[in-house]
Each structure stands twice: as structure tokens, then as C-alpha cells.
Amino acid sequence: MKEKLICFIVLMFLSFNLFCVSSRKLLKQELARNEYQVKVLKKSCERQKLESTLTKKADGLYAEYQELKERNKEKRLHINIDKAFILYRLALSLNDLEQSKKQHERQVESLQLTRKQLEYLKEELKELKLELQK
Amino acid sequence: MKKKIYKLIFLLLFLTFNVYCWSEEFTIGKLDEFKAELTKTYQEYLEAGIAREVDLYPIVLARIEMAIELYSDNLYSQEAEEEFEMLQLLTEAAKIQMVAARNYAVNLEVQEEGEAILREINEMREEINKIKQRLANEKAIRIQKELKEKKAEAERRFYKLQNDLINVKRDARGTIISMSDILFDVGKATLSCELKISLAKVAGILLVYRDSRIIIEGHTDNTGSAEFNQILSEDRAYNVKEFLIELGVDENRLSSTGYGFRKPIASNNTKEGRKQNRRVDIIVSDF
Numbered sequence: 001m002k003e004k005l006i007c008f009i010v011l012m013f014l015s016f017n018l019f020c021v022s023s024r025k026l027l028k029q030e031l032a033r034n035e036y037q038v039k040v041l042k043k044s045c046e047r048q049k050l051e052s053t054l055t056k057k058a059d060g061l062y063a064e065y066q067e068l069k070e071r072n073k074e075k076r077l078h079i080n081i082d083k084a085f086i087l088y089r090l091a092l093s094l095n096d097l098e099q100s101k102k103q104h105e106r107q108v109e110s111l112q113l114t115r116k117q118l119e120y121l122k123e124e125l126k127e128l129k130l131e132l133q134k
Numbered sequence: 135m136k137k138k139i140y141k142l143i144f145l146l147l148f149l150t151f152n153v154y155c156w157s158e159e160f161t162i163g164k165l166d167e168f169k170a171e172l173t174k175t176y177q178e179y180l181e182a183g184i185a186r187e188v189d190l191y192p193i194v195l196a197r198i199e200m201a202i203e204l205y206s207d208n209l210y211s212q213e214a215e216e217e218f219e220m221l222q223l224l225t226e227a228a229k230i231q232m233v234a235a236r237n238y239a240v241n242l243e244v245q246e247e248g249e250a251i252l253r254e255i256n257e258m259r260e261e262i263n264k265i266k267q268r269l270a271n272e273k274a275i276r277i278q279k280e281l282k283e284k285k286a287e288a289e290r291r292f293y294k295l296q297n298d299l300i301n302v303k304r305d306a307r308g309t310i311i312s313m314s315d316i317l318f319d320v321g322k323a324t325l326s327c328e329l330k331i332s333l334a335k336v337a338g339i340l341l342v343y344r345d346s347r348i349i350i351e352g353h354t355d356n357t358g359s360a361e362f363n364q365i366l367s368e369d370r371a372y373n374v375k376e377f378l379i380e381l382g383v384d385e386n387r388l389s390s391t392g393y394g395f396r397k398p399i400a401s402n403n404t405k406e407g408r409k410q411n412r413r414v415d416i417i418v419s420d421f
Contacts (some may be wrong), residue, residue, distance in 0.1 A: 055152045100234045100241065103241050114255065
């Protein structure tokens with residue numbers, strides 16, 4: 001009976017360890033995935049030459065994350081990378097919004113010019129038709 | 135005293151508990167607000183029928199819902215504040231993404247409208263070009279007709295001048311008005327009164343028909359040296375040109391040259407032939 005109990009405890013201990021290792025591995029995988037996403041966003045910001053307080057804050061968080069990673073301090077790693085991700089996304093979304101507004105202004109201006117051109121042409125056509133009728 | 139301290143402790147505990155509950159409720163309420171705002175923006179985005187994909191909405195919504203659950207179950211503790219802040223930022227980012235997507239959709243509509251107008255403009259331009267071409271053709275035909283009429287009229291008027299001393303004929307170069315040298319003093323280049331009167335009539339016609347070019351040629355018979363005849367023919371042609379300029383004919387339309395006896399129109403062996411060869415030709419061409 002005693003042996004069975006010991007065996008059960010050992011098994012429990014082993015499965016607990018296995019669970020811990022696998023969950024740790026999963027966490028690490030998730031962290032790596034998040035880090036990759038942040039790197040992509042950072043690159044995207046750099047390519048678009050985005051420089052704002054948001055990107056600076058995100059850069060700082062990412063740098064801090066790398067420092068923590070080097071020092072093997074895992075406690076705040078997730079929070080840092082998550083925050084950096086959010087800040088980069090926010091910066092990119094804001095830039096996107098700004099671009100969409102600028103594009104809108106340009107297109108409206110161009111549309112107005114095109115409409116004016118159309119009006120002139122209509123006038124010209126009208127005059128030519130009159131001339132043709134003479 | 136002891137009783138008072140207990141009372142105070144109890145009161146403090148009660149207050150702390152209340153503040154804790156209140157802050158929890160406040161956070162959940164705020165999260166619900168985030169969710170409502172996000173859903174509203176998403177609804178608007180859906181109603182606009184935008185093709186542009188927004189990836190943040192489902193992620194943020196799920197995260198907010200998870201946070202509400204965790205707050206309700208009282209499982210958030212240490213990182214609650216940070217998560218709340220992050221959710222706030224994420225909600226903002228997701229909303230901005232959707233607004234930007236809507237803006238782009240509107241831009242697309244504007245672009246399509248612009249393209250439609252441009253198509254209309256192109257069609258209109260084609261039509262305008264066709265009409266212009268047609269008008270130009272009609273104008274060209276009209277001008278040609280007018281020129282033809284002008285030319286015929288000018289020729290008619292030149293032929294009216296024809297008499298014993300002025301001969302009018304046509305050849306490939308145009309209308310040729312030949313003037314006999316009797317109109318000049320013998321061996322001289324001075325213009326006689328009769329010639330001046332005839333030239334004035336010619337000039338009158340040339341002034342009306344401004345499109346023509348005029349070449350004045352002096353010719354002689356073979357009596358005398360070639361050098362003398364050459365100079366005489368050049369002088370006579372030149373004097374006729376100068377007189378026409380005096381009468382108002384544009385200088386740029388006129389040119390004069392002398393051929394001496396190099397271009398006879400009749401035989402120099404007979405008196406009649408020599409008479410025909412002594413002449414000044416005014417060639418009117420290029421109407």
C-alpha cells in the first residue's frame with residue numbers, strides 16, 4: 001500500500017514537472033512570436049520614417065525587453081513586449097489615419113480640378129456645336 | 135480606549151473594502167465602455183461595407199472580454215492597472231484602424247468618381263476634336279473656294295488691262311503681265327507716264343489680292359552688247375519694282391531680275407520678233 005502511495009506521489013511529481021516544463025516552453029514560444037511581431041512592426045515604423053512619442057516609448061520598451069531577456073529576468077518580459085506591440089500598432093494606426101486624411105484631401109482637390117475641367121470642356125463643346133450649326 | 139481602536143480598525147477595513155469594490159466596479163464599467171465604443175465603431179465600419187480588413191478588432195474585443203471576466207472573478211491583481219492601460223490603448227488603436235479603413239473606402243469612392251469624370255472628359259475631348267476637325271475641313275474648303283474666286287477675279291481684272299502695250303497671259307508660273315518697252319524711253323530705264331498709269335492699275339489689283347507673290351523680269355532684244363542689255367533689263371525691272379513699292383505694294387512680295395536678251399519669246403531676226411522680246415514681265419503667282 002505504502003509503495004503504491006510512493007509510486008503515485010512520484011508519478012504526480014513527474015507529471016507536475018512535465019506540465020511546468022511544457023507550459024514554460026509554450027510561454028517561451030508565445031514570447032518569441034510576440035517578439036517577432038514587434039520586430040516586424042518596428043521595421044514597418046522605421047520604413048515609414050515614423051517618429052513620435054509613441055514610437056520612442058515603444059523603442060524604449062523593446063530595448064528594456066532585450067535587456068531583461070539578456071539578464072534572464074522573465075517576470076516583466078511579457079508585459080514589455082505586449083506594451084511595445086500595442087504602442088507600435090497605435091503609432092502605425094495613427095499614421096495610417098493621417099495618410100488616409102491626406103489622401104482624401106489630395107483626391108478631393110484633384111476631383112474638384114477634374115470637375116472644373118469637365119465644365120470648361122462642356123462649355124467648349126457647346127460653343128463648337130453652335131459654330132457647327134451656323 | 136480599546137473599543138475605540140477596534141471601531142477605528144473596523145471602519146478603516148470597511149472603507150478599504152468599499153474602495154476596492156468601487157475601483158473594481160469602476161474598472162469593469164470602463165471596460166464595458168471600451169467594448170461598447172469598439173462595437174459601435176465596428177458596426178459603423180460594417181455598415182459602410184468596407185473591403186479593407188481590420189485585424190485589431192477581434193483581438194482587442196476578445197482581450198477586453200477576457201479582462202472583464204478576470205476582473206469579475208477577482209483574478210486580476212498585480213498587473214491589473216497595466217492591463218487596463220494597455221486595453222485603453224488597444225481600443226484606441228482598433229478604433230483608429232477602423233476609422234482609417236473607412237476613410238480609405240471614402241477615398242476609393244472619390245477616386246472612382248474622379249475616374250468616371252475623366253472617362254467623360256476623354257469622350258468629350260474626342261467629340262471636340264472631331265468637331266474641330268470638321269470645322270477645320272469646312273474652313274479649308276471655304277478658304278480654297280474663296281482663293282479660287284479671288285484668283286479668277288484678279289485674273290479677270292488683269293485681262294481687263296490688256297491692250298496694245300500690255301499683254302496678259304497664263305503659264306505654269308502664274309499670270310504674266312508683259313509690258314512693251316515702248317513704255318520706256320529708248321535705251322533708258324526711266325518709266326514713262328503711260329507705264330506709270332498702267333502700273334498704278336496693276337498695283338491697285340495687287341493691293342486687293344495680297345496673297346500673291348510678284349516677280350518682275352526685264353528682257354531686251356539682241357541689239358547692242360550683252361552687258362548693256364543685261365544692265366538695262368535689270369534697271370527697268372528694278373524701277374518697276376520701286377514704283378510698285380511707292381504705290382503701296384508690300385516690298386516683301388516683290389522681287390526683280392534682269393535677263394538681258396537671254397530669254398526671247400520671239401525671233402530676234404525680225405523687227406516684229408525683236409519688238410516682242412523688248413519687254414518687262416510682271417509674274418503674279420502663288421495666290
